[in-house]
Structures are given as C-alpha cells and as structure tokens.
Amino acid sequence: MKKFILFIVQIIVTTLVVAILLDSFYTYVFLNNNNRNKIEFVINSNPKKYDVVFLGSSRANNHFDSRIFSNQGLTVYNYGISGSRLEESALLLKLMIEKKYIVKNIILEIDLNINSDGFSNGTRAMFMPYLKEYETIQNHYHSISNFNQLYYIPFYRYINYDSKIGFRELFFSAIKKKNSALNHEGFLPLINDQSPLVATDLSERSPKRNKAYEEIKTICKQNNITLIAMTTPICAETINRDYFNHIHKIYPEIYRMEDTVIDDKYFSTCGHMNEKGAIAFTQIVFDKFFKPKNKS
Template sequence: MKNFLVYMTKILIVIFLVAMILDCIYTAVFLQSKNRGKIETVFNSKAQKLDVLILGTSRAHNHFVAQMFEDRGLKTFNYGISGGHLFETSLLLKLMIERKYTIKNIILEADLSLASDKESEGITAKFLPYIHNSAIIKEHFKSDANFNKFYYIPFYRYIKYDSKIGFREVFYAAVHKKTNVLDNLGYYPLIKHKNGNMKNNIINLNPLPHNKYYQEIKNICKANNINLIAVMTPMCENVVGMNYFEKVKKVYPEIHNYENVVVENKYFSSCGHMNDTGARMFTARILKDFFKK
C-alpha cells in the first residue's frame, strides 16, 4: 500500500510539472501574438492615438465601416467583437487605457447586450492566457465562478477552452498565421444571404436597470475625458418586440436610438445584422449626426 501511494504521488507530481511547463509554453506564445485577433493585438500593443474607437458586439463589428471615418480624416479602428458582451468590451477598454491609448471618441454599440452582465465564454477565453500577466484581467475575472481554477490550476484554462486557446490556436499564433479579423480596420462586411434568418423575437428581452459593465465603460470615459457616443443599431423589419429599444431609452436616456434608421430586409444579412450596403447607410448617418465637418 505504501509503495502504491508513493507511486501515485510521483505520478501526480509529474502531471503537475508537465502542466506547469505546458502552461508556460502556451502563455509565452500568446504573449507575442499580434495578428490573430483583437484581444491579443490590444494586449500586446503599445500606446496608440485614435480619433474614433468603435466598441461592441457583432452589431458593432458588422455595422460600422471604419474606412468611412478614415475618409473624413478620423483615425479609426473597429474593435467590435462578434459573440462578445459588455463584460468583454469593458475589459478590452481597460487594457487600452492601461497601454496609454489616447482616444477622443468612443462609439459604443449598446442595445441587446444591455440585457445581460454575463460573460461570453467563447470570447472571455481569449483573455485567459494573460490572467497571470495582468492585474486588470485578474481583477475583472474575480467574480467568475471558475476564477480559482483558471488562476491556480496550471493549464486548466487551456484544457477547458481547447477549441479557443488550445494547441491549434497556439500553433497558428507561433507561426504568425494571420486571420481576417483585423482587415478593413476591424470592420467585417456581410453580404445578403438567401437563407439568412430574417425573423427575430426579442419580446421577452429587457435591459438591466443597472448594467455593471456599461457603467464601467461610462466611468472610464469620464475619467479619461473620452467622448462616449452610445448607440442602438438597426434591426430588420420583421422583429417582434421592437419596444425593447424604447425600454432601453427609458432606463438609459443617454443612448441614441438608431434602430429604425435602416429597416428594409434588403439591407440585412440576417435580422440582427446589416449587410455591407446597410452598414454604409448607417455609418453615413452616424458621421452626419456626430462628426460634421
């Protein structure tokens, strides 16, 4: 029995050491990755100056044509993240401030995401390689139920989110294989799909009376003299429950409602995402209203 316990102890020690080594290797690779996605690009970046920073979910990523701002002489980048929530948006902005970004204006897509203050697992995974290298990321994740596992168990986060930050992603990051996420100044144009979902029901969706991460973004902007332009972006004409946007306006009157600026289905790729034509119409309206020459 004694020999068995000694043997098992040795096995556990070896497993722990291997996990620590792999953890260090994976993390080292992510610490030099700059061309795979927006999160690692920001984390590994230096100070930048931006006239317009675009933040939000896919409804920012696909709706704001950054080049149209650039054509007006406004240094712009679209850091909208498909699949993200305000949890990730707030953290990304914190990292930019930590890296001494100088930002004049932030356009924040804040509509459907106001209904939740939960994280998006698939997106939060992209921050986890840096949890031991950033006090900001560590603090932001402290309320997560899995924080202790992420922070104290070596390699656990890489195993749990293997599809996002596992071997395949580490390999591509190591060989500097680029993605298209950073193309078009961060904007991703959509096309009209024949089989696009042109129906949506948001009748049961309600904005939180106090969204923690939206408030964090507001506070960061105030503390850093950044002009925050929070907007609600369009949805197609078939949506059920469009009074959601009226609910948002009542709770957050400072958010500008643009949900009805583009409504015809022909300008949408799916009910919640405009195609490139619709996005350009919408961006032109934002430029007209907030960035007059």
C-alpha cells in the same frame, strides 16, 4: 506499498511539471502574437492614438465600417467582437487604458446586449492566456466562481477553454497566421444575405440597467473620452420593437439609431446588416456626429 506510494507521487510530480511547462509555453506563444484576435491585438500592442474606437458585439463588428471614418482622415478601429457582451467590452477598454491608448471618442453599440449582466464564455476565453500577466484581468474576473482554479492550477485555463485557446489556436498563433477579424480596420462585412429574412423576436428580452455599461461610462469620464452610445439598425420585421423604447426609458442618453436603415436589401439577417447596410449606416453616423458643420 512504499513502491506504490512512490509511483503515485512520481506521477503527480511529473503531471504537475508537465502542466507548468505547457502553461508557460502556451502563454509565451500567446504573449508574442497580435494578429489572431482583437484582444491580443490590444494586449500585445504599443500605445495607440485613436480619434474614434467602436466597441460592442457583432452588431458593432458588422455594422460600423471603419473605412468611412478613415477615408475622412480620422484614426479609427472597430474593436467590436462577435458574441461578446458589455462585460467584455468594459474589460477591453480597461486594457486600452492600461496600455496607454489615447482615445478621443468611443462609439458604443448598446441594444440587444443590454438585457442582462451576462458574459460571453467564448470571448472570456480569449482573455485567459493573459490572466496571470495582467492585474487588470485578474481584478475583472476575481469574483467569478472558478477564478482560483483558473489562476492557481497550471494549464487548467487552457484545458477549460480548449475550444478557443487550445492546441489549434496555439498552432496558428505560433506560425503567425493572420485572422480576418483584423482586416478593414476591424470591420467585418457580411456578404451572404438570408432570403427571405426571418424576423428577430425580442419578446423575451427586457432591457435592464447594466453594470458593465455603467463601468464604461465611468472609465470614459475619468479619461476624458467622449462616449457616444447608440442602438444600431434591425430589420423592419422585428417582433416587439418596443424593446428599444424601454432602453430609452432606462438610459435616455443612448441615441436611437435602430430605424435609420430599414430596407431589407441592407440586411444579411434580420439582426445584422450586410456590407451595403453597414456602409449606409456608418455614413449616417459619421454625418450626424463627426461631419464638420458649415459655418454661416
């Protein structure tokens, strides 16, 4: 019986030691790479200065062509992340502030991402390698249901989010394989077009006051950042475009830009513009908010 108990203890101790070693190794690799995604690009960076930063979901990632701004001499980066929600945008902004970024203007995409206080499990996963190293991330996620397991159990967070930060991503990070998400100053153009466009249905969506958006507004005010929140274009066939009127009723400061580009030729899908559409839309945004005004 004693031998059996000793054997069980040995297994437990061995498993714990291996988990601690794996946890440390994975974390070390992720802390020493900054070319796989926009989150580690911020976390593993030196302080930066930007005239303009774009934040939001895929409708920021695919809709704001940073090159329109940089060609005019502005320092700019598109930190939009496909699949992300406003909660992740808020955390990314907090990390920029912690990393001593100086940002003059933030253009924040707010449209389909404001119908709940939900989160993106896939985007959350990309913050997890840095959970124990950054108090900002700990505080942001301290109230989630499995925080204690993620924080205190060695290697648990890597197992829990294996599809995003498992061995495959570890390997690519270790060999410094660059991800296309960081090309074009963060802008990801969509090339293939759906034909015909399938209408996006917003009937089940209902805009609400959003905690993360309120947090972003507060952070910008505290750090003297000009926040420009706006909707972005969606195809003319969209069902229940009244959704955008409801956004305006809740947050009248959000600029209405969903109708600035509507021709089908500018859309890859009903909810996302192609590269031509992004160029046309970004030029409209630049001209409206940043183009020098002629002095009379």
